[in-house]
Amino acid sequence: MANEVLTGAQAIVRSLELLGVTDIFGLPGGAILPTYDPLMDSTKIRHILVRHEQGAGHAAEGYASASGKLGVCIATSGPGATNLVTAIADAHMDSVPLLAITGQVNSTSIGTDAFQEADIVGITMPITKHSFLVTKAEDIPAVLASAVLIATTGRPGPVLVDIAKDAQNGKAEFIWPPKIDLPGYKPVTKPHGKQIQAAAQLIKDAKRPVLYVGGGIVRAGAHLELLELAKIIGAPVVTTLMARGAYPDSDEQNLGMPGMHGTVPAVTALQRSDLLITLGARFDDRVTGQVKTFAVGAKVIHVDIDPAEIGKIRFADVPIVGDAKEVITELNTELKADLKGNKPDIAEWWAFLNDLRTRYPLGYTQPDDGKMSPQFVISRIGELSGPEAIFAAGVGQHQMWSAQFIKYERPNSWLNSGGAGTMGYAVPAAMGAKVAQPERLVWAIDGDGCFQMTNQELATCTINNIPIKVAIINNSSLGMVRQWQTLFYNSRYSNTDLNTGTDTIMVPDFVKLAEAYGCLGIRVEKEEDVDAAIKLAMETNDRPVVIDFIVGRDAMVWPMVPAGLSNDAVQFAKDERPVWEEGEEE
Amino acid sequence: MSQHVLSLLVEDRPGLLTRVAGLFARRGFNIESLAVGATEVEGLSRITVVVNVDGLPLEQVTKQLNKLINVIKVVELDAETTVERDHMLIKVRTDAATRSQVLEAVTLFRARVIDVASDALIIEVTGETAKCQAFIKVLEPFGIKELVQSGVLAIGRGSKSITEKVLK
Known part of the structure; x- marks a missing residue:
């Protein structure tokens, strides 16, 4: 039988259906119009019309990060495509499997500065895993299949497919499955056996080992293997910002988050370690602080699916390229055979760390201005919502407090913009997460600054029945910037006042804004009202909910390692540095 | 810092050169010389890049190049097992008085004259970078009006081919 002849536009929709795509976030425009026509008839794909393309990008990221599936966003040429750029960059930094489809002007007009023409392939080259420009209808199935393969395998990442309008309008036989021809793409997933043995040997010999766990564990779905490994060797675990939830916070071996705003035990564990068992982490500057003074006494086992991460920042004594799940499985088998149920003796190490844990627990003080403490609000959201919920944060103080004060028990429950630090991520990401996992409670924990960057997606949520909960941690300022101004710029608050607090002119009034978008708006100013508001939000599922939590603006994120300094300079409160050993003096 | 010659086997796709060049720029590497062209296999091109860089950063740039989907293979060619040629x-x-001296230099360096005018010669020279540089030194006193050159071309000695395993 002859193959069916489809237009390029129909081929796009059909290919996506066959690739298992069920949800797309996007906004139409001239150069993508042909594709929106058959999209209207698809019974397999739900298209959610966003209010800004950046929202589509972050929604697709939230969708992917909450479910582990591919996220898909679509936009028109020119400004539609450039509005996706921030989200694509974000997905690139955090290894999110993302497919971005953009319309392009007719292939005959490319290069003529045509209306709404932008070289989006060129613009996004540094921030995509790969990109394609399609100018012929017959290339569409193979390109989309290749794009999905690249986005979702190896180290996941964003792939952009730019499709000229005449390719969408052209006709071609639809051949499925298409031939995928990627001779230069061969991700290594299976580790080298000798390296596994070498790693096991280092682990057995270590006196102060630490499992340094990164977001790769979440992306690889290797959390159960990690748990088993941790139990086999009994070593402490630190989970980076991207890895919160990869290892249960309730487990006694979890020391919490390391890095600039990490716990004193987690920061110190890395610093004093003699073996970093690095799993899907990349020695980010926010974790290492000053690199040359980072964990100077430690040997390094570095497991990553991306060979370029190994040795990029820190020399690896045992480099292992592979998929975290496969690597840890093999490592567990090796260690079980070697150790025969015995654990390496690291009692002294634990005594040291447990002492730090007792003396430097995470904590906070009440704000002086009588307003609510943001940490209290965020803690209560976490406690009342429980570990099955999903929490998406923006970027800044509220993000750090959400990483610190919410207890995560499962991977994919914590979504944030870790690498790029994209303000405005929370609302659209929460929206995407709720579409992917409609049965889960989904919170966007946002700042008053972040919220104002992407809150238009509340309209999308209301109209499409995506009942997310938004908690604005409203300190009426760009809080993290303000914190740095307090600490490093003599409290000169240059351009960080946002005037959204109750003692300001309140522009905008977030409750009124929420109501204008058809959401339930609640304002909370007293700590005794916090629980009731959270519960009301959790019970309200016929529309989105926005809670405006008015919090103290001088609250700061602690502990903190000042930027560029050694992790040894960690402060657990302003000008308060830990004493490492009992009786030790500075 | 030391000089390294990288040979890249790549798919001949639009934008490929931008991807490669962009990667060097983005990661802070200066390209000393670049030569691109088709290979014996249809659809595959070969890029020869000369970079001045330390060993560790070179490893990083090699790994990053390998991550480019259209890059099939990256090989560092070491001087001892490689034939390298510049083309200029x-x-x-020249005038009546100097022409014969210039022609003598051409003969000595086994270069070739490919165009003659009353007041100038165009000379083609091929060889290792050091030889070509030496030739330029000799010509300089006469007055070099224009100079164009290809990037370094390099190929491994012996019967092995960079495309061998790729085609299987």
């Missing part, structure tokens, strides 16, 4: 076209000022 040089326009030299």
Whole structure:
């Protein structure tokens, strides 16, 4: 039988259906119009019309990060495509499997500065895993299949497919499955056996080992293997910002988050370690602080699916390229055979760390201005919502407090913009997460600054029945910037006042804004009202909910390692540095 | 810092050169010389890049290059097992008095004259970078009006081919 002849536009929709795509976030425009026509008839794909393309990008990221599936966003040429750029960059930094489809002007007009023409392939080259420009209808199935393969395998990442309008309008036989021809793409997933043995040997010999766990564990779905490994060797675990939830916070071996705003035990564990068992982490500057003074006494086992991460920042004594799940499985088998149920003796190490844990627990003080403490609000959201919920944060103080004060028990429950630090991520990401996992409670924990960057997606949520909960941690300022101004710029608050607090002119009034978008708006100013508001939000599922939590603006994120300094300079409160050993003096 | 010659086997796709060049720029590497062209296999091109860089950063750039989907293979060619050639076209000022001296240099360096005018010669020279540089030194006193050159071309000695395993 002859193959069916489809237009390029129909081929796009059909290919996506066959690739298992069920949800797309996007906004139409001239150069993508042909594709929106058959999209209207698809019974397999739900298209959610966003209010800004950046929202589509972050929604697709939230969708992917909450479910582990591919996220898909679509936009028109020119400004539609450039509005996706921030989200694509974000997905690139955090290894999110993302497919971005953009319309392009007719292939005959490319290069003529045509209306709404932008070289989006060129613009996004540094921030995509790969990109394609399609100018012929017959290339569409193979390109989309290749794009999905690249986005979702190896180290996941964003792939952009730019499709000229005449390719969408052209006709071609639809051949499925298409031939995928990627001779230069061969991700290594299976580790080298000798390296596994070498790693096991280092682990057995270590006196102060630490499992340094990164977001790769979440992306690889290797959390159960990690748990088993941790139990086999009994070593402490630190989970980076991207890895919160990869290892249960309730487990006694979890020391919490390391890095600039990490716990004193987690920061110190890395610093004093003699073996970093690095799993899907990349020695980010926010974790290492000053690199040359980072964990100077430690040997390094570095497991990553991306060979370029190994040795990029820190020399690896045992480099292992592979998929975290496969690597840890093999490592567990090796260690079980070697150790025969015995654990390496690291009692002294634990005594040291447990002492730090007792003396430097995470904590906070009440704000002086009588307003609510943001940490209290965020803690209560976490406690009342429980570990099955999903929490998406923006970027800044509220993000750090959400990483610190919410207890995560499962991977994919914590979504944030870790690498790029994209303000405005929370609302659209929460929206995407709720579409992917409609049965889960989904919170966007946002700042008053972040919220104002992407809150238009509340309209999308209301109209499409995506009942997310938004908690604005409203300190009426760009809080993290303000914190740095307090600490490093003599409290000169240059351009960080946002005037959204109750003692300001309140522009905008977030409750009124929420109501204008058809959401339930609640304002909370007293700590005794916090629980009731959270519960009301959790019970309200016929529309989105926005809670405006008015919090103290001088609250700061602690502990903190000042930027560029050694992790040894960690402060657990302003000008308060830990004493490492009992009786030790500075 | 030391000089390294990288040979890249790549798919001949639009934008490929931008991807490669962009990667060097983005990661802070200066390209000393670049030569691109088709290979014996249809659809595959070969890029020869000369970079001045330390060993560790070179490893990083090699790994990053390998991550480019259209890059099939990256090999560092070491001087001892590699044949390298530069190719230059040089326009030299000459007159009746100097022409014979210039022609003598051409013969000595086994270069070739490919265009003659009353007041200039165009000379083609091929060879290792050091030889070509030496030739330029000799010509300089006569007045070099124009100089164009290809990037370094390099190929491994012996019967092995960079495309061998790729095609299987």
